[in-house]
Amino acid sequence: MLFNPATESFESRDPRTREIMKLTVEFFEKKGKAQLKEDDHERRWYRDFIDFIKDNRIFSTLLTPPQYNIDDPEARWDTRRNCDFNEVLGFYGLNYWYAWQVSILGLGPLWMADGEAIKRITAEKLRDGGVFGFGLSEKNHGADLYSSEMKLTPMPDGSFRADGDKYYIGNGNEAALLSVFGKNSETDEYVFFAVKTDHSDYEDVKNIVKSQMHVSEFALRGYPVSADEVLVSGPRAWDAALNTVNIGKFNLGWASIGICTHALYEALKHAANRELYGKYVTDFPHVKHLLTDAYTRLVAMRLFSTRASDYMRVASAKDRRYLLYNPMVKMKVTTQGEEVINNLWEVIAAKGFEKDTFFEMAVRDIRALPKLEGTVHVNMALVVKFMANFLFNPAEYDEVSPQTQAAHDAFLFDQGPTRGLGAIQFHDPEIAYGSIQLPNVEIFKTQIKALKALLSSSPPDKNQKRDMDFLLSLGELFSLVVYGQLILESAKLQDVDNQLLDQIFDFMVRDFSLHALNLYSTTSTTSEQADHCLKMIHRPAIDESRFTSVWERFVLVQKDAYEMSP
Numbered sequence: 031m032l033f034n035p036a037t038e039s040f041e042s043r044d045p046r047t048r049e050i051m052k053l054t055v056e057f058f059e060k061k062g063k064a065q066l067k068e069d070d071h072e073r074r075w076y077r078d079f080i081d082f083i084k085d086n087r088i089f090s091t092l093l094t095p096p097q098y099n100i101d102d103p104e105a106r107w108d109t110r111r112n113c114d115f116n117e118v119l120g121f122y123g124l125n126y127w128y129a130w131q132v133s134i135l136g137l138g139p140l141w142m143a144d145g146e147a148i149k150r151i152t153a154e155k156l157r158d159g160g161v162f163g164f165g166l167s168e169k170n171h172g173a174d175l176y177s178s179e180m181k182l183t184p185m186p187d188g189s190f191r192a193d194g195d196k197y198y199i200g201n202g203n204e205a206a207l208l209s210v211f212g213k214n215s216e217t218d219e220y221v222f223f224a225v226k227t228d229h230s231d232y233e234d235v236k237n238i239v240k241s242q243m244h245v246s247e248f249a250l251r252g253y254p255v256s257a258d259e260v261l262v263s264g265p266r267a268w269d270a271a272l273n274t275v276n277i278g279k280f281n282l283g284w285a286s287i288g289i290c291t292h293a294l295y296e297a298l299k300h301a302a303n304r305e306l307y308g309k310y311v312t313d314f315p316h317v318k319h320l321l322t323d324a325y326t327r328l329v330a331m332r333l334f335s336t337r338a339s340d341y342m343r344v345a346s347a348k349d350r351r352y353l354l355y356n357p358m359v360k361m362k363v364t365t366q367g368e369e370v371i372n373n374l375w376e377v378i379a380a381k382g383f384e385k386d387t388f389f390e391m392a393v394r395d396i397r398a399l400p401k402l403e404g405t406v407h408v409n410m411a412l413v414v415k416f417m418a419n420f421l422f423n424p425a426e427y428d429e430v431s432p433q434t435q436a437a438h439d440a441f442l443f444d445q446g447p448t449r450g451l452g453a454i455q456f457h458d459p460e461i462a463y464g465s466i467q468l469p470n471v472e473i474f475k476t477q478i479k480a481l482k483a484l485l486s487s488s489p490p491d492k493n494q495k496r497d498m499d500f501l502l503s504l505g506e507l508f509s510l511v512v513y514g515q516l517i518l519e520s521a522k523l524q525d526v527d528n529q530l531l532d533q534i535f536d537f538m539v540r541d542f543s544l545h546a547l548n549l550y551s552t553t554s555t556t557s558e559q560a561d562h563c564l565k566m567i568h569r570p571a572i573d574e575s576r577f578t579s580v581w582e583r584f585v586l587v588q589k590d591a592y593e594m595s596p
Contacts, residue, residue, distance in 0.1 A: 032328065120285035421511070546564075
């Protein structure tokens, strides 16, 4: 159920994918935890990792569409394969994952560009081991694209001049190319253009974080841009920005899964081998509950994200369900990652501060992921747009099988206009919920029924739709319905043990009750809506034999499953 470098062989993957994953694990295990931690504490730019990527042409294979990498038959943008790589990098440290993540964001507009010449140049730079970056945010405006002050000015000879500043730009110290968003100074149209960080008119002002990663503030002052380096203009530049984020933010959930998995192994090993008051720490009932909760939440994160990747891979202009599941992976999975780390930290306490533990990095880095590529609030506002059609207006779709094929996901670079979200329909969640009868799943169905009753008889009024406190609590409830649906679909496909699945829905019932209470307590909630909220609050089905079985068969057995090489 969880990634383990000591036992994972990647045998289900094709030979080149298997080679990449094994080489990456070997790189980090050979580096060892002591050196990993020293580099983190000293905030060393990860030159060894960048060289490793270059020497083994890893980004080139994983991130190049096949038509642009003619000498590598395994080059493709394969979402399932990229999920594996996200998880591996997250497992060893967010800093390393970050270089990969911002390269993905930077490559989005390049692969969506109108011109072929820049795509061939991009492929060459990937083959040469280059990393990339995404020049979107600005210091005074964040990711408010409407207010972008970066200007691209047309010149008489058909070229352009770029002037402006960008902020929060990963790999800005040495990206082979940066995809930079701005506006045409004459037409005020949106535009993406390519920038080289080694050009004399490019200034890397500073690294704005104290970290191994390099997050730049950069400036362009009269930077020359050729016509071929203009990637896309007008409404399509706006779409390229949002569609690139659609691709990139999916990775954040998988980074959380990797971080939490390593932290769980380390925390469980410590607790299971430490004696207090004549008992091992893992003998205490509250510790069993904390660790079981952490484990089941982590398994649920992985089940949901795996199934969401299937819908990413089958996406088309006629099937845009991924636009709900994608922000859910970014928002829901990353915040669940925080819950996992919180539970583990309650168990290991002061150990979590020790400088030679992976956990010390995990507690810092897990907090970043919900805040990148749009805050939880921004993504929740997006998710709520799908609520009416999801709950009350389903459509028929063919069943989606596990998408593990070695194939290029071309649609991601041809997603089209970003409008029309409210018209997207989904398959009936009742298909998944009706396929299994387990005590906590049945309680959860009752909670869903109560939520639908609230929305049917006393839906949000005009003012409540503008009240972010109200919408966030309501959105959390809706998100749990979606989360549970894909967990059930994934569990069926992976033949997950029923006791483990019911234990997962133990925390789902508790979480639903918590968010119902929050909605009940929100200032703008009406008395009628509050009555519906009370009907959503339930106690999970208590079954000590089920809990003990899950604890012994799935959680405690991991106590010595993995330890990073010293």
